[in-house]
Amino acid sequence: MADLEIDVVVVGAGPAGENVVDRVVRAGLTCAVVEKHLAGGECSYYACIPSKALLRPMDLIGEVSRVPGLELGPVDASAVLARRDEAISNLDDGGQVEWINKLPATLLRGNGRLTGEREVTVTGADGTVTVVRARHAVVLATGSVPVVPPIEGLAEAKPWFSRDATTVRKVPGRLAVLGGGVVACEMAQALHSLGANETTLIVRGGQLLGRVEPFAGELLAEAFSKSGINVRLNIEAERVERAADGTVTVHLSDGSIVEADELLVATGRRPATKDLGLDVVGLDGKGPVEVDDSMRVPGSEWLYAVGDINGRNLLTHMGKYQARVCGDVIAARAKGESEDRSALRDTGDGYGAPQVVFTDPQVSAVGRTETAARDEGFDVRVVEYDMANVSGAYLLGDGYKGRAKAVVDERRKVLLGVTFAGPGVAELVHAATIAVTAEVPLDKLWHAVPSFPTVSEIWLRLLEEYGL
Ligand SMILES: Cc1cc2nc3c(=O)[nH]c(=O)nc-3n(C[C@H](O)[C@H](O)[C@H](O)COP(=O)(O)OP(=O)(O)OC[C@H]3O[C@@H](n4cnc5c(N)ncnc54)[C@H](O)[C@@H]3O)c2cc1C
Numbered sequence: 001m002a003d004l005e006i007d008v009v010v011v012g013a014g015p016a017g018e019n020v021v022d023r024v025v026r027a028g029l030t031c032a033v034v035e036k037h038l039a040g041g042e043c044s045y046y047a048c049i050p051s052k053a054l055l056r057p058m059d060l061i062g063e064v065s066r067v068p069g070l071e072l073g074p075v076d077a078s079a080v081l082a083r084r085d086e087a088i089s090n091l092d093d094g095g096q097v098e099w100i101n102k103l104p105a106t107l108l109r110g111n112g113r114l115t116g117e118r119e120v121t122v123t124g125a126d127g128t129v130t131v132v133r134a135r136h137a138v139v140l141a142t143g144s145v146p147v148v149p150p151i152e153g154l155a156e157a158k159p160w161f162s163r164d165a166t167t168v169r170k171v172p173g174r175l176a177v178l179g180g181g182v183v184a185c186e187m188a189q190a191l192h193s194l195g196a197n198e199t200t201l202i203v204r205g206g207q208l209l210g211r212v213e214p215f216a217g218e219l220l221a222e223a224f225s226k227s228g229i230n231v232r233l234n235i236e237a238e239r240v241e242r243a244a245d246g247t248v249t250v251h252l253s254d255g256s257i258v259e260a261d262e263l264l265v266a267t268g269r270r271p272a273t274k275d276l277g278l279d280v281v282g283l284d285g286k287g288p289v290e291v292d293d294s295m296r297v298p299g300s301e302w303l304y305a306v307g308d309i310n311g312r313n314l315l316t317h318m319g320k321y322q323a324r325v326c327g328d329v330i331a332a333r334a335k336g337e338s339e340d341r342s343a344l345r346d347t348g349d350g351y352g353a354p355q356v357v358f359t360d361p362q363v364s365a366v367g368r369t370e371t372a373a374r375d376e377g378f379d380v381r382v383v384e385y386d387m388a389n390v391s392g393a394y395l396l397g398d399g400y401k402g403r404a405k406a407v408v409d410e411r412r413k414v415l416l417g418v419t420f421a422g423p424g425v426a427e428l429v430h431a432a433t434i435a436v437t438a439e440v441p442l443d444k445l446w447h448a449v450p451s452f453p454t455v456s457e458i459w460l461r462l463l464e465e466y467g468l
């Protein structure tokens with residue numbers, strides 16, 4: 001016998017979970033959301049928001065240093081950390097709780113676990129157990145957790161993970177970072193700008209940001225080295241130890257060592273499926289929870305998964321997009337409505353989600369890289385352009401360095417992917433997202449005239465390079 005019967009139960013109140021709640025309640029269904037920590041999830045308190053708050057001063061330092069006549073004062077790290085604290089509401093989720101209550105939806109504090117068909121058992125911090133039964137759907141939105149690589153001595157050395165870096169109280173003078181992906185690059189640069197004077201990245205692969213076009217990683221590596229961040233490529237960490245005085249020593253595969261006050265491990269994330277009761281639906285919980293394009297677990301009539309847990313794209317905006325699809329699908333199915341609407345299927349993940357890396361230079365990209373497009377068998381043509389030659393970019397500051405690359409499907413004359421690297425390119429990517437997802441033919445794109453003198457004139461230059 002359930003303690004609570006409700007239309008929809010969502011496990012995890014991160015951005016993905018909260019958006020499902022929003023959509024199903026708007027559609028007139030009742031909903032309970034289970035959260036074991038803070039309503040708002042990783043993104044609001046430990047990931048996107050604090051990291052971007054810590055990166056913003058570095059962005060401005062870059063801007064100011066590129067314009068003659070402006071003077072850069074010393075960075076007051078404590079003021080930056082205070083603004084970060086404000087941005088994460090001092091780890092208080094009161095605002096989110098109020099929002100959930102107002103929807104209205106029911107927030108159940110505690111650990112959620114599948115315990116039967118359409119059934120979630122919530123165990124509160126005080127041991128209280130509540131059994132909730134969903135009439136229509138259970139949605140898993142528990143996010144992801146950092147991967148801990150199997151390196152000798154690593155766990156004993158008590159390394160930092162992304163949460164420690166984003167909620168930092170005292171910036172370490174010497175920082176070692178394991179990994180060369182997004183978290184590693186963003187947090188290395190943020191902490192370096194706030195006083196981590198000796199920062200070293202230990203990167204297994206041959207480039208930073210291994211999933212984007214190589215030129216973007218190269219531009220970033222160049223900027224890192226110019227600012228004094230040490231990048232060690234093609235190298236493995238073999239052993240880690242922490243001495244009594246707190247110094248962490250990382251022993252590398254070439255016999256050298258890196259000494260630091262803290263070691264940040266940023267080697268990817270895995271879906272948060274531990275103790276979620278996935279065996280109830282015959283899943284082993286070893287990888288992401290696979291879903292179809294309606295976000296439902298194949299073979300189940302009632303179980304859905306959105307956000308990081310399904311492994312499609314570990315990005316807040318894509319988790320929220322999946323949540324909109326999922327919430328609307330659940331509502332349509334509950335009401336017996338037709339599902340013949342494009343908004344009821346996730347196609348956005350398939351095109352390749354847009355992503356911005358908030359480093360200096362920023363990197364923004366959408367769609368396929370050249371390599372991915374070729375591997376998929378497209379008839380590819382590539383155009384590239386040096387963004388320093390765009391008037392709008394030149395006016396942003398002296399020595400502007402940036403590059404853009406477009407991957408064209410020659411058969412259909414549409415864009416398959418676009419990548420920008422350079423200061424301020426975050427805001428360029430949405431135009432690219434529209435062009436790529438809407439498959440705008442290049443000869444139509446030609447008539448979308450960018451304003452002068454904006455950096456957006458890069459679009460004109462790319463099309464001219466193409467031959468229009
Ligand atoms: C340092 C860092 C920076 C990032 N920056 C960006 C960025 O700038 N832009 C971007 O798009 N993405 C960014 N990301 C990725 C982004 O944070 C995630 O994609 C996003 O948080 C995923 O949302 P989610 O709702 O799936 O999961 P989460 O945000 O992880 O939320 C899951 C929630 O479920 C709860 N939960 C877990 N298990 C249970 C359970 N059994 N019972 C009850 N509750 C449970 C958790 O406590 C949590 O609140 C960043 C990630 C990191 C690590």
Ligand SMILES: NC(=O)c1ccc[n+]([C@@H]2O[C@H](COP(=O)([O-])OP(=O)(O)OC[C@H]3O[C@@H](n4cnc5c(N)ncnc54)[C@H](O)[C@@H]3O)[C@@H](O)[C@H]2O)c1
Nearest residue numbers: 149179180181182183184204266267268269314356357358
């Ligand atoms: N601005 C943003 O949108 C943003 C910012 C931060 C994080 N995120 C998301 O969070 C997710 C996690 O980020 P991340 O940087 O942890 O993962 P990632 O997958 O981007 O990078 C992981 C890095 O660790 C390396 N690595 C993996 N195993 C290793 C090992 N055993 N030893 C040494 N190196 C190893 C990889 O080669 C890679 O360089 C990403 O998928 C990203 O989408 C997004």
